[in-house]
Amino acid sequence: MIELKNIVKSYGEKEVLNIESLKISRGKICGIMGPSGAGKSTLLRIINGLEKPTSGSIYFDGKKVSFPPELSLRRRMTMVFQKPVLFSTTVYNNVIYGLKVRGRENRQKVLQAIEFVGLKGMEKRNALSLSGGEAQRIALARAIVLEPELLLLDEPTANLDPANVEIIENLLLELNSKKNTTILIVTHNIFQAKRISEEVVFMKNGFVIEKGPTNKVFSRPSASQTAAFIKGEMIF
Amino acid sequence: MNEGFLNNLWNALQLILAWDTELVRIVGLSLFVSGAAVLIAALFAIPLGTFLGLKNSKWVRYISKIIYTFMGLPPVVAGLVVFLLLSKSGPLGILELLWTPWAMIIAQVMLALPIITGLTMTAIKSKDQAIGKTALTLGASKYQAALAVIREARIAIISAIVAGLGRVIAEVGAVMMVGGNIQGKTRVMTTAIVLETRKGNFEMALSLGIILLVLAFIINSILMTIQGEKDY
Numbered sequence: 001m002i003e004l005k006n007i008v009k010s011y012g013e014k015e016v017l018n019i020e021s022l023k024i025s026r027g028k029i030c031g032i033m034g035p036s037g038a039g040k041s042t043l044l045r046i047i048n049g050l051e052k053p054t055s056g057s058i059y060f061d062g063k064k065v066s067f068p069p070e071l072s073l074r075r076r077m078t079m080v081f082q083k084p085v086l087f088s089t090t091v092y093n094n095v096i097y098g099l100k101v102r103g104r105e106n107r108q109k110v111l112q113a114i115e116f117v118g119l120k121g122m123e124k125r126n127a128l129s130l131s132g133g134e135a136q137r138i139a140l141a142r143a144i145v146l147e148p149e150l151l152l153l154d155e156p157t158a159n160l161d162p163a164n165v166e167i168i169e170n171l172l173l174e175l176n177s178k179k180n181t182t183i184l185i186v187t188h189n190i191f192q193a194k195r196i197s198e199e200v201v202f203m204k205n206g207f208v209i210e211k212g213p214t215n216k217v218f219s220r221p222s223a224s225q226t227a228a229f230i231k232g233e234m235i236f
Numbered sequence: 237m238n239e240g241f242l243n244n245l246w247n248a249l250q251l252i253l254a255w256d257t258e259l260v261r262i263v264g265l266s267l268f269v270s271g272a273a274v275l276i277a278a279l280f281a282i283p284l285g286t287f288l289g290l291k292n293s294k295w296v297r298y299i300s301k302i303i304y305t306f307m308g309l310p311p312v313v314a315g316l317v318v319f320l321l322l323s324k325s326g327p328l329g330i331l332e333l334l335w336t337p338w339a340m341i342i343a344q345v346m347l348a349l350p351i352i353t354g355l356t357m358t359a360i361k362s363k364d365q366a367i368g369k370t371a372l373t374l375g376a377s378k379y380q381a382a383l384a385v386i387r388e389a390r391i392a393i394i395s396a397i398v399a400g401l402g403r404v405i406a407e408v409g410a411v412m413m414v415g416g417n418i419q420g421k422t423r424v425m426t427t428a429i430v431l432e433t434r435k436g437n438f439e440m441a442l443s444l445g446i447i448l449l450v451l452a453f454i455i456n457s458i459l460m461t462i463q464g465e466k467d468y
């Protein structure tokens with residue numbers, strides 16, 4: 001569904017992303033792992049069309065994506081940021097925002113999405129008064145209510161307790177199996193990657209070091225850096 | 237001396253409490269001129285500030301510097317420019333606006349415009365990155381994303397308007413130069429204070445001063461309440 005070719009992104013002199021080739025197929029849940037500063041968030045922002053790559057091209061369903069991408073294409077995907085930002089209004093207005101800009105307001109769906117993330121009854125709360133974990137879940141509800149073809153998630157469960165992590169993971173699995181949503185999820189948690197993703201991409205210093213089926217990458221990593229990372233993560 | 241001051245203060249308070257006609261007229265004109273000036277300025281300044289806040293080109297940065305400079309424009313300079321424009325031989329002399337409240341409004345628009353534009357611009361800039369990108373990723377068009385940013389900056393924008401009002405209502409230089417402090421026609425609080433003090437009519441001057449102070453206090457309180465709301 002998404003293909004990157006020779007994508008390079010530099011901030012000033014500093015090159016933070018250099019991906020020769022990366023393909024994500026439709027209907028997959030793909031985990032993105034790697035140490036802090038590896039370029040995971042940058043990769044997601046570039047796929048989402050929020051940032052222009054310094055060079056290289058992106059293909060969506062085989063069609064080259066221009067920059068900025070067409071509105072119609074942008075509306076087929078959405079992203080939840082690592083540090084989600086909510087609008088200073090009610091939870092309900094936050095979640096309905098994406099439907100509203102599409103002219104597709106649907107109260108039922110909004111309430112359902114809020115319930116899915118375990119925050120039923122919070123509709124009228126001021127979004128800025130939510131706790132970190134609640135805010136993160138509302139940001140997720142705001143994204144899933146759009147039923148995107150491609151969902152880009154940047155550490156969506158980083159602030160959550162185990163019970164809520166489980167709720168969210170199940171939600172993602174269900175979304176993937178029922179709506180065939182392609183999900184790219186950045187995670188620091190190897191166990192999470194194992195639980196939900198069929199494939200993992202391991203990144204470091206802006207490069208894709210390794211990509212493959214989750215089980216294989218974890219049990220028999222082909223790159224020493226991946227092996228070292230996995231070992232480190234297992235200890236802590 | 238000390239007793240004289242207290243005496244004056246006492247008389248000033250009585251003037252206020254007596255709802256003195258002349259006093260009421262002066263305060264009314266002040267509020268009308270400054271209020272109109274701020275509203276007109278806001279009408280132009282908010283779209284302009286929003287536009288500049290959202291754009292980030294070399295040109296915009298250049299224009300921003302000019303606007304920031306003009307935020308500190310001395311009122312007498314604004315008065316001088318408007319005076320030259322409106323005087324008989326000036327380009328707009330034919331309108332015969334000099335020595336009318338309209339001339340005063342124009343001069344105060346000049347003072348309020350850069351302040352409201354500059355503060356709006358800053359407010360929009362601070363929201364643009366996070367809010368704009370969030371809106372875009374949720375499928376907003378460029379235009380819809382800009383609206384989301386404005387909505388998010390609304391409190392700061394209202395603060396900008398109130399700050400503009402605070403500035404113009406207290407200035408004396410511009411209204412004096414283009415209004416002329418004509419009794420019953422262009423006399424406002426600040427120019428009246430200057431005149432009454434010169435005449436030795438301290439009661440009137442003091443009562444106006446008190447009212448001005450109270451107004452400034454109210455405006456600042458509004459400002460602080462609004463800004464307090466921002467950080468829940």
Ligand SMILES: Nc1ncnc2c1ncn2[C@@H]1O[C@H](COP(=O)(O)OP(=O)(O)OP(=O)(O)O)[C@@H](O)[C@H]1O
Nearest residue numbers: 011014016034035036037038039040041042043082
């Ligand atoms: N706007 C920017 N300007 C300059 N440098 C940036 C910018 N955004 C990101 N970087 C740099 O790019 C590199 C990759 O950042 P990125 O946020 O993609 O990392 P990450 O893999 O998501 O890390 P983390 O796990 O800590 O979230 C980092 O070194 C970061 O400092």
Ligand SMILES: [Mg+2]
Nearest residue numbers: 040041082154
């Ligand atoms: Mg990141």
